[in-house]
Amino acid sequence: MASSVLSSASLSFHGIHKGKSNLGGINKGKIDTFIKSKCFGRISMVAASNVSRFEGITMAPPDPILGVSEAFKADNHELKLNLGVGAYRTEELQPYVLNVVKKADKLLLEKGENREYLPIEGLAAFNKVTAELLFGADNPVMKQQRVATVQGLSGTGSLRLAAALIERYFPGAKVLISAPTWGNHKNIFNDAGVPWSEYRYYDPKTVGLDFEGMIADIKAAPEGSFILLHGCAHNPTGIDPTPEQWEIIADVIQEKNHVPFFDIAYQGFASGSLDADASSVRMFVARGMEVIAAQSYSKNLGLYAERIGAINVVCSSPEAAARVKSQLKRIARPMYSNPPVHGARIVANIVGDSTLFSEWNAEMEMMAGRIKNVRHKLFDNLSSKDKSGKDWSFVLKQIGMFSFTGLNKAQCDNMTNKWHVYMTKDGRISLAGLSLAKCEYLADAIIDSYHNVS
DSSP: HHHHHHHOOOOOOHHHTTTTTTTTTHHHHHHHHHHHOOBBBBBBOTTTGGGGTTTTTOOOOOTTTHHHHHHHHHHHOOOEESSSSSSBTTSSSBHHHHHHHHHHHHHHHHTTOOOOOOOTOOHHHHHHHHHHHHHOOOOOOHHTTTTTEEEEEEEHHHHHHHHHHHHSSSOOOOOOEEEEEHHHHHHHHHHHOOOOEEOOEEEEETHHHHHHHHHHHHHOOTOEEEEEEEESSOTTTTOOOHHHHHHHHHHHHHTTTTEEEEEETTTTTTTSHHHTTEEEEEEEEHTTTOOOEEEEEESSOOGGTTTTEEEEESSSSSSHHHHHHHHHHHHHHHHHHSSSHHHHHHHHHHHHHHHHHHHHHHHHHHHHHHHHHHHHHHHHHHHHOOOOOOOOOOOHHHOSSSOOOOOOEEEEEEEEHTTEEETTTTTTEEGGGOOOHHHHHHHHHHHHHHHHHH
16 A cells, blocks of 8 residues: 555646656655654655645746835825835825726616627727727728737736747847847747847936947847837836837837837837837838837726737738737737736727717826826926036926936935935936825935935
8 A cells, every 4th residue: 555655646647747756846755744644554744745846846936027016005105105016196195096087987888799709819999909009090001901919918928928929939139228228028028939128218327318329239230120119108217219219219220131120118108199109010011111019008097917919910911910919819819818808998999989089088198197297396396406516407308107326236225224215226206106195205204215226
């Protein structure tokens, strides 16, 4: 009896360790305890149950962004601020559900639509309006059916689909990512098995764009590389190229036969204008370039938890677009089968209805306007309180919900430990989590951290 039980345990671990000895990773002392625990021909499994198949799995580090929120919740200080997560808050620093989303929700409830599975590519009405929103309904690429659009699991999932497409059909091709970039970009390409490197973007001396470095690195990249670009409101810096600089970037990408790969997480939320925030993407498309573009509706419609986004691939022919779409569906099927429907219906109903669409534009302008007001108030407080002569104008030059403060890790630690201001350690703050009433307090914290912590 003892030998049969032990053989069974050994066989189980043998399957896990693939070809190693039958004892695999089981500690010898624990095996001895196992054997000695027999009594009158019966075996006690108590000792064996302490041996985990997952013993070799190490503890993963906390997420650098979501971990900030966890630390914030544990802090009981009355003046604490959470400027880590990029989620819009009201002036009272409360989550905000757009009124137009509430209306769309109510309409969906009244319709009583079913909860059947969507096709692999997602809701057809959503795919149509989301591509039109990004490229323009009258864009020739739309009329010529040269865009392959597949609904994804927000921006992250859409980027992951594109990464899998690159790995499968462009083996060895490299993705160039800005330095710095959104923290999850590197994880996405790492897990997809896509090699990447960085191009210069942020200049700490000016707290601005290192345009010359960016152009030099894109020129030096192997021909046919994928260049990941933030369409607007660069995360984490809030620093965008000027329209003239975008033209030069497009020139170099075109000359090198690279593929522009846009991450569009803030369309309409950066400037308050959907068209203005899509101008960089549309300029590349107007040049006849093939383009990849991932979209998200987390910020501009506040649909964070609905996980609504899309991946778009602009191709040179409708036939190529059809083939690309078929392969994106092939990738999605074993990954998550099909996307969620509720948020997709909300987007389709809002964008497809002229009245709701107008209301959405007005709310986006309101949200973008609140962040602009906070940005100006913070700059005013920094400028009036700091008597060192430091130029804080970079705060005004940045755009969108983030500001790159230029603070180093030690200074960021001081912000949290002394001032209870929670932020990522790269110096990024989310102005969407700041109120006008807290601008003076934040300015005091930044000035203290900048001047008194080396």
